[in-house]
Amino acid sequence: MGPPPPPPPTSGPRRGPPSRRYSSQYGSPNQPPPLSPHGDYGPLADSPVLIVYGLDTKRLNPDRVFNVFCLYGNVHKVKFLKSKPGAAMVEMGDGFAVDRALTCLNTENFLFDQHINVCVSKQKVIVPGQSFELDDGSCSFKDYSTNRNNRFTNVKQAAKNRIQKPNNMLHFFSAPPGIGEEVFHQISDKVDVKRPKSVIFFSGKGGSKGNQGEKSSSGLLEFESKCDAFEALVMLNHYRIKNPDGPDLYTLKLCFSTA
Numbered sequence: 519m520g521p522p523p524p525p526p527p528t529s530g531p532r533r534g535p536p537s538r539r540y541s542s543q544y545g546s547p548n549q550p551p552p553l554s555p556h557g558d559y560g561p562l563a564d565s566p567v568l569i570v571y572g573l574d575t576k577r578l579n580p581d582r583v584f585n586v587f588c589l590y591g592n593v594h595k596v597k598f599l600k601s602k603p604g605a606a607m608v609e610m611g612d613g614f615a616v617d618r619a620l621t622c623l624n625t626e627n628f629l630f631d632q633h634i635n636v637c638v639s640k641q642k643v644i645v646p647g648q649s650f651e652l653d654d655g656s657c658s659f660k661d662y663s664t665n666r667n668n669r670f671t672n673v674k675q676a677a678k679n680r681i682q683k684p685n686n687m688l689h690f691f692s693a694p695p696g697i698g699e700e701v702f703h704q705i706s707d708k709v710d711v712k713r714p715k716s717v718i719f720f721s722g723k724g725g726s727k728g729n730q731g732e733k734s735s736s737g738l739l740e741f742e743s744k745c746d747a748f749e750a751l752v753m754l755n756h757y758r759i760k761n762p763d764g765p766d767l768y769t770l771k772l773c774f775s776t777a
């Protein structure tokens with residue numbers, strides 16, 4: 519296969535001086551950060567902390583914010599702001615994650631009829647502070663730094679991610695083997711989001727009780743609109759589904775599809 523290609527130059531323009539956080543995270547101040555697993559993005563942000571505005575506080579909590587931002591990088595912390603209803607801070611793992619989230623999510627996206635806007639915070643780290651109870655009874659702050667659902671924990675895992683802007687097609691994986699589309703209809707109804715208009719199972723993994731050799735199922739969920747798909751991802755990413763043929767629980771994983 520030969521040696522890997524040389525890294526791109528690291529002297530490109532930035533949005534400000536490198537933060538101390540990134541210098542300490544990557545080693546010495548003169549050591550460049552690791553390469554992004556997706557070449558279109560770089561560690562351009564001055565802070566690893568984002569602020570997202572336009573959140574429906576009756577539907578959303580830290581877990582559901584995590585469900586979106588984990589598509590673009592490791593999420594360390596999420597904190598809803600009591601002083602700014604409908605706003606939350608999200609601390610990402612590095613500048614690449616920040617840049618991917620900004621690029622993909624600031625594209626005229628609406629979530630539960632509210633316009634979503636994401637920007638970089640001046641803060642370099644989220645301080646838990648005094649938490650409060652959200653409308654659904656959950657805590658306003660949560661630490662995800664060791665959460666197993668982070669998808670960029672190593673280079674090999676990060677390279678598997680599909681970095682896409684929101685669209686009307688979701689890729690699903692890690693679902694129980696042998697399930698049919700009625701399962702997706704049931705869980706959509708349960709969390710009060712639109713059902714997918716079509717469910718496509720990848721070869722050998724769809725609804726047939728004869729496929730007992732498969733460890734999990736995967737495929738595509740097509741929705742009527744980008745908004746419907748976005749809301750389904752927020753509510754159903756990491757949803758726990760019981761295996762119809764056994765006692766195990768599967769963690770459904772979703773991302774926006776390239777299809």
